[in-house]
Amino acid sequence: LRTILIGPPGAGKGTQAPKIRDDFCVCHLATGDMLREQVQQKTALGVAAKKIMDAGGLVSDDIMVNMIKDQLENNKACKNGFVLDGFPRTVPQAQKLDGMLEQRGEKLDSVVQLLIDDSLLISRITGRLIHPASGRTYHKTFSPPKKNMVDDVTGEPLIQRSDDNVETLRKRLATYHAQTGPVADYYKTKGLWQGIDAAQSPSIVWDNLRSIFVGKD
Numbered sequence: 001l002r003t004i005l006i007g008p009p010g011a012g013k014g015t016q017a018p019k020i021r022d023d024f025c026v027c028h029l030a031t032g033d034m035l036r037e038q039v040q041q042k043t044a045l046g047v048a049a050k051k052i053m054d055a056g057g058l059v060s061d062d063i064m065v066n067m068i069k070d071q072l073e074n075n076k077a078c079k080n081g082f083v084l085d086g087f088p089r090t091v092p093q094a095q096k097l098d099g100m101l102e103q104r105g106e107k108l109d110s111v112v113q114l115l116i117d118d119s120l121l122i123s124r125i126t127g128r129l130i131h132p133a134s135g136r137t138y139h140k141t142f143s144p145p146k147k148n149m150v151d152d153v154t155g156e157p158l159i160q161r162s163d164d165n166v167e168t169l170r171k172r173l174a175t176y177h178a179q180t181g182p183v184a185d186y187y188k189t190k191g192l193w194q195g196i197d198a199a200q201s202p203s204i205v206w207d208n209l210r211s212i213f214v215g216k217d
């Protein structure tokens with residue numbers, strides 16, 4: 001299976017993508033997680049990326065394309081396919097991905113956009129908790145960890161993302177509509193696009209996603 005999840009901040013990409021990874025034995029490539037890893041390691045890229053992420057902007061296309069290229073070439077877990085979460089976010093990124101896949105003799109199966117009204121995203125974003133090392137995601141009220149503020153699997157502390165505040169969310173949403181909206185149109189013209197209602201519960205969203213992918217592994 002080779003698929004892309006498109007959706008605004010808080011739509012549920014990071015909640016659903018690991019389920020696709022586990023169910024279809026593909027790799028989950030989340031560019032936001034990769035950038036946050038760089039931030040944590042305080043690399044030059046991480047330092048530059050943190051400023052951009054906290055301002056709700058986008059890291060340059062070249063950097064992001066190379067990150068994905070490196071994963072597709074070297075991550076053995078991607079041999080069987082992939083789910084992309086957070087990439088492509090601009091039309092040039094989508095065009096570069098097409099070029100990469102063409103070179104590899106691979107084709108996308110589908111592109112799914114998680115559709116949800118902006119007004120529903122504030123509570124999702126401001127209540128989110130993450131386990132930085134694994135990328136596991138919780139929500140203070142919608143899907144709380146078993147024990148207060150610690151990861152269910154490792155027992156390590158959960159944190160809030162520095163871009164998860166109302167002010168940065170507004171900017172991230174504006175960026176999404178301006179830059180990533182056209183990516184959905186790009187895949188519509190290619191006949192690959194499907195939209196699903198992301199305002200429902202995680203388990204209903206998952207059922208609907210799964211039914212799109214069944215038979216495509």
Ligand code: AP5
Nearest residue numbers: 009010011012013014015031032059086124128138139202
């Ligand atoms: P990224 O990490 O990709 O952030 P994002 O796109 O803003 O998306 P989020 O991670 O906020 O949302 P999500 O859809 O994963 O939601 P989640 O499942 O966690 O990117 C961060 C930044 O990195 C960007 O702003 C940009 O600066 C940079 N960047 C990344 N990729 C880039 C690229 N390709 N090019 C350039 N720059 C790039 O869910 C959110 C919360 O809601 C959770 O608490 C969850 O538990 C809860 N929840 C999920 N589903 C439901 C549901 N159905 N009902 C109730 N609650 C739910």
Ligand code: ZN
Nearest residue numbers: 013014015032
């Ligand atoms: Zn995410």
